[in-house]
Amino acid sequence: MRLTAGSGMHDVEQTRMFAQWLLDLGEGKLGGSNDGDAIIDIPDDLLIIDSADPISSLIEFVYPSLLENYQSSGFYQKRAILAPTNEVVDEINSQLLLMFPGDSKEYLSSDSIYETENLHDGFDQSLYSPDVLNGLKISGVPNHKLVLKVGVPIMLLRNIDKKNGLCNGTRLKVISLGNRVIEAEVISGSNIGARIFLPRIGIIPSDKKVPFRFQRRQFPVALCFAMTINKSQG
Known part of the structure; x- marks a missing residue:
């Protein structure tokens, strides 16, 4: 329907x-x-009837007249594209970011082996250079390279302040992009309309598929024109 x-x-x-x-x-x-x-x-x-460019058709259906409406209050609150995998999510988010007006700002994370790994017998830290760590993409962890624009929707990937509704999965709209903080407006949950400032934080992935522990210092957010079905259920 x-x-x-x-x-x-x-x-x-x-x-x-x-x-x-x-x-x-x-x-x-x-x-x-x-x-x-x-x-x-x-x-x-x-x-989706348009088999030539189904993603563009989906984008136009979910975000009609995006350039004219994105500044309207509540435009993002009832809109999101759900996809089965992170790869599809990244493809849709990248396409929408290119369509979006304004200059983009790029944030790169600082990645390092968690210090307790140095105590493990046989652990060779030289095998895991910064380039290797930067290339890791892990569910629930912000990517090494985060590209945003003012006005785009983003999602929190960590619990920041549960009391005020800033939890993993909370959606926000970018207000300004500083060098050390991101200002955003809450657009989902119990604190809609509140403005917050997000700093970079150190995140240690808990994914068991990664055979060692490392820390990624990055803003705990991801672009969220699209999100995975599992993430939306949260």
């Missing part, structure tokens, strides 16, 4: 039907009896 602007019982019913369709899809109730392999009919209004 395609949700359209407006209010009233029609919109409520559309939302209810769409939510039920998603639940039935997740619980395997669509497509008839099956052993895990089924053909499911997707409603036409959920499909």
